[in-house]
Amino acid sequence: MACRSRLAPAIRAASAPKLLRPAAATAATTPISNPTPSTGTVRCLSSTPARRIRTTQARRAGPAATKFTTDSYPEIKRDPKFAEITAEDVAYFKELLGGGGSAVLDGVTQELAADDVEPYNGDWMRKYRGHCKLVLKPGSTEEVSKILKYCNDRKLAVVPQGGNTGLVGGSVPVFDEIVVSTSRMNQVRFFDDVSGVLVVDAGVVLEVADQFLAEKGYIFPLDLGAKGSCHVGGNVATNAGGLRLLRYGSLHGSVLGIEAVLPDGTILNDLSRLRKDNTGYDLKQLFIGGEGTIGMITAVSIHCPQRPKAVNVAFLGVDSYDKLLVAFREAKAQLGEILSAFEMMDSPSQELLHAVRPEAKRPLDSGPYPFYCLIETSGSNADHDAEKLGQFLEHVLEKEVVADGVLAQDETQLRALWAQREGIPEVSNHAGGVYKYDVSLPLRDLYRLVDDTRQRLRDAGLAGASIDDESFPVVDVLGYGHMGDSNLHLNVAVRRYDKAVERCLEPFVYEWIAGVQGSISAEHGLGLAKKNYIGYSQTATKIGLMRQLKQLYDPNGIMNPYKYV
Numbered sequence: 001m002a003c004r005s006r007l008a009p010a011i012r013a014a015s016a017p018k019l020l021r022p023a024a025a026t027a028a029t030t031p032i033s034n035p036t037p038s039t040g041t042v043r044c045l046s047s048t049p050a051r052r053i054r055t056t057q058a059r060r061a062g063p064a065a066t067k068f069t070t071d072s073y074p075e076i077k078r079d080p081k082f083a084e085i086t087a088e089d090v091a092y093f094k095e096l097l098g099g100g101g102s103a104v105l106d107g108v109t110q111e112l113a114a115d116d117v118e119p120y121n122g123d124w125m126r127k128y129r130g131h132c133k134l135v136l137k138p139g140s141t142e143e144v145s146k147i148l149k150y151c152n153d154r155k156l157a158v159v160p161q162g163g164n165t166g167l168v169g170g171s172v173p174v175f176d177e178i179v180v181s182t183s184r185m186n187q188v189r190f191f192d193d194v195s196g197v198l199v200v201d202a203g204v205v206l207e208v209a210d211q212f213l214a215e216k217g218y219i220f221p222l223d224l225g226a227k228g229s230c231h232v233g234g235n236v237a238t239n240a241g242g243l244r245l246l247r248y249g250s251l252h253g254s255v256l257g258i259e260a261v262l263p264d265g266t267i268l269n270d271l272s273r274l275r276k277d278n279t280g281y282d283l284k285q286l287f288i289g290g291e292g293t294i295g296m297i298t299a300v301s302i303h304c305p306q307r308p309k310a311v312n313v314a315f316l317g318v319d320s321y322d323k324l325l326v327a328f329r330e331a332k333a334q335l336g337e338i339l340s341a342f343e344m345m346d347s348p349s350q351e352l353l354h355a356v357r358p359e360a361k362r363p364l365d366s367g368p369y370p371f372y373c374l375i376e377t378s379g380s381n382a383d384h385d386a387e388k389l390g391q392f393l394e395h396v397l398e399k400e401v402v403a404d405g406v407l408a409q410d411e412t413q414l415r416a417l418w419a420q421r422e423g424i425p426e427v428s429n430h431a432g433g434v435y436k437y438d439v440s441l442p443l444r445d446l447y448r449l450v451d452d453t454r455q456r457l458r459d460a461g462l463a464g465a466s467i468d469d470e471s472f473p474v475v476d477v478l479g480y481g482h483m484g485d486s487n488l489h490l491n492v493a494v495r496r497y498d499k500a501v502e503r504c505l506e507p508f509v510y511e512w513i514a515g516v517q518g519s520i521s522a523e524h525g526l527g528l529a530k531k532n533y534i535g536y537s538q539t540a541t542k543i544g545l546m547r548q549l550k551q552l553y554d555p556n557g558i559m560n561p562y563k564y565v
């Protein structure tokens with residue numbers, strides 16, 4: 001499956017979590033369910049029957065053969081103001097980079113390196129596909145500067161690209177834009193083990209940066225499923241949120257400085273190492289989440305916290321969304337500063353995961369439950385953390401907030417529990433495709449969007465009551481995400497992309513979100529997928545100011561065109 005190789009498995013905690021209870025000989029994890037039947041570890045979920053996907057479909061070796069099309073692309077035409085790439089252009093870049101890129105021109109591959117352009121033209125979901133003929137891989141900021149200046153003078157459009165793990169088509173070309181990849185810019189430039197300030201090239205892989213920090217006793221303040229492939233520069237350009245924003249905050253807070261190249265070749269050196277600096281506009285913030293539309297990030301300075309010494313993970317089954325809300329409130333109240341993740345998954349998400357990947361064993365003997373949550377604590381005192389988490393779990397089980405749960409006892413179990421959550425996006429398009437919505441909502445409204453979307457698709461005759469019914473294009477509606485950050489991932493898994501499904505979902509989903517003052521993009525960005533919908537989350541005044549900023553930084557519009565601004 002293509003996406004698996006793009007999404008290398010994450011390495012979680014450096015140190016194994018403390019054993020909370022002796023391991024039972026047969027159990028993979030320690031059950032923490034209340035031992036008395038009155039509190040009920042196994043509930044009969046007659047109202048929410050388990051959903052299963054037929055084995056024949058679920059066990060297919062790879063993704064469905066459905067051809068991913070450009071159906072969901074907004075109507076866009078190539079902008080004639082952009083020049084076509086010529087042989088002279090290629091010759092210029094070839095001389096500049098001395099072999100550091102690959103090029104295909106007029107169908108003839110002109111080898112500058114062994115790579116092919118194809119992987120740079122499509123995203124890992126195989127939903128977006130451009131027609132770029134030229135991929136450049138500069139090895140330094142100066143080379144990026146020369147490339148952008150040349151492109152600006154020649155009016156050649158450019159797409160900056162990191163690990164290409166995005167989900168909204170933001171880092172792939174639409175037409176023949178030149179891809180400028182950060183893959184050869186991968187040096188750690190500076191680290192201070194007193195302040196925790198790390199300065200890295202934009203192309204450093206997130207996991208590599210984190211491993212570097214682990215050796216020094218620090219942690220990168222961002223973690224996500226794609227950490228084995230994504231680049232730090234791309235993370236910052238999309239303002240990635242990830243799994244521990246609850247604990248470490250947003251990149252808008254932890255990034256201290258950036259180095260970026262503006263379209264005219266100017267190098268903006270703002271690689272501050274200071275946590276406090278109130279001297280005028282904070283320009284770096286425009287690049288964090290700017291999606292490469294006003295310049296290309298070439299290096300990042302970031303404040304990294306101490307690596308936690310003890311990490312514990314619990315996986316719980318919950319009977320209702322209201323109880324999940326209570327569990328979250330209690331987790332915050334009782335675990336306080338050691339709470340580092342609170343992730344939620346609904347039953348369809350878990351059922352799909354287990355249908356597609358039966359090897360990802362179910363952590364709970366009981367169930368299925370309508371909801372599951374994964375709670376992680378990260379702290380500096382293993383005994384203290386274990387005690388806190390134990391007390392919390394006893395409390396929520398006793399009060400019947402939570403129906404059942406397990407606690408990881410070692411690193412292997414901890415990873416296995418995280419896999420229950422991290423595996424969902426990777427299987428979401430297994431049946432053929434997926435419509436993805438990454439939204440911020442008030443917590444109390446969060447799951448209502450999933451229910452309403454499912455009902456709407458059923459009412460429209462696009463989804464059946466059973467997911468085995470292949471006469472409907474929709475397989476199922478999945479709700480999961482970073483509950484701790486009020487960030488829902490609504491995934492509509494489909495057997496095939498279908499205009500009727502798309503029309504049923506959009507703008508319905510966006511209107512629904514706007515109706516509760518949510519955001520249509522919590523962490524994935526707007527890219528190409530949501531370019532026409534920014535008005536559901538931003539006022540006309542703000543969009544107008546964004547356009548003026550774009551004009552100021554990029555008057556020729558060469559940076560990542562056709563995207564949100």
Ligand SMILES: O=C(O)CC[C@@H](O)C(=O)O
Pocket residue numbers: 167225242422425436437438481482489490491
């Ligand atoms: O694919 C998705 O919808 C979510 C991906 C990612 O943001 C996650 O939280 O796993």
Ligand SMILES: [Zn+2]
Pocket residue numbers: 242481482489523
């Ligand atoms: Zn996410």
